[in-house]
Amino acid sequence: MAEAIRIDTLDIEFKEEVLDKAPDANFDLCLTCGTCTGGCPASEQFDMDPRKLIRMLNLGMDDQIRKSDWKWVCSMCGRCVLACPMKINVPALIFNLRASVPREKRPKGILGSCDQHIRTGSAMGAQKDDFEFTVLDVAEEIREDYPGFEDLFVTVDRKGANMVLNQNSREPVTEPEEMGPLWKVLHTVGADWTYPSVMWAGENYCMFMADNEGWKYIIEEFAHHVDNNLKSPLVVNTE
Ligand code: SF4
Numbered sequence: 001m002a003e004a005i006r007i008d009t010l011d012i013e014f015k016e017e018v019l020d021k022a023p024d025a026n027f028d029l030c031l032t033c034g035t036c037t038g039g040c041p042a043s044e045q046f047d048m049d050p051r052k053l054i055r056m057l058n059l060g061m062d063d064q065i066r067k068s069d070w071k072w073v074c075s076m077c078g079r080c081v082l083a084c085p086m087k088i089n090v091p092a093l094i095f096n097l098r099a100s101v102p103r104e105k106r107p108k109g110i111l112g113s114c115d116q117h118i119r120t121g122s123a124m125g126a127q128k129d130d131f132e133f134t135v136l137d138v139a140e141e142i143r144e145d146y147p148g149f150e151d152l153f154v155t156v157d158r159k160g161a162n163m164v165l166n167q168n169s170r171e172p173v174t175e176p177e178e179m180g181p182l183w184k185v186l187h188t189v190g191a192d193w194t195y196p197s198v199m200w201a202g203e204n205y206c207m208f209m210a211d212n213e214g215w216k217y218i219i220e221e222f223a224h225h226v227d228n229n230l231k232s233p234l235v236v237n238t239e
């Protein structure tokens with residue numbers, strides 16, 4: 001008869017590291033029910049399996065976990081935590097797995113997007129002047145081409161607007177007309193809003209790749225601009 005594995009006798013270092021940073025992650029409470037895996041949108045990538053990841057963590061398979069590519073296919077959507085009957089925080093594990101990889105060894109695409117954001121204010125590397133030009137140009141086209149939107153009001157850095165809206169930088173760079181539908185909705189409901197010019201992009205690849213310093217820098221620059229320059233009480237991030 002197979003012998004039971006006693007979890008309390010295993011040498012489990014990585015789990016302790018993660019629990020130091022996320023003490024309420026509840027890894028020991030996993031029922032292996034598989035609900036997390038059933039709803040995981042990444043589960044078809046590299047056979048991603050959050051249930052198995054938790055089992056590996058609890059069994060001290062630290063080397064295998066650290067080497068696994070699963071940490072890079074998770075979208076950090078949080079669906080697993082919402083569905084989990086024990087509220088086990090899989091994204092906290094994923095985040096700390098990413099953070100355990102030396103920065104220069106994290107995936108090039110994500111790393112490059114994070115660096116661009118820190119340098120220019122957007123992951124696509126668009127400068128704020130180009131962003132403002134594109135936004136105002138597309139707004140002018142809409143005013144000219146779409147009846148009912150002749151007085152569409154789109155601004156960048158308008159002080160005192162009630163709401164500051166972030167914008168995924170992919171749209172102004174590759175599909176500018178895709179910004180229009182949201183503007184029309186805001187116009188129709190009479191929203192008082194503006195784009196910011198500082199850290200205007202809504203995406204945050206530094207957060208995604210677990211670069212705490214980069215993520216913090218982006219948010220602090222953005223918050224400082226909103227609070228001190230624009231003096232707007234509300235921020236909406238569509239990402
Ligand atoms: S849903 Fe929660 S309890 Fe069920 S296998 Fe996943 S982590 Fe474990």
Ligand code: SF4
Binds near residue numbers: 077
């Ligand atoms: S947070 Fe990651 S592991 Fe959890 S459901 Fe989303 S993609 Fe899957």
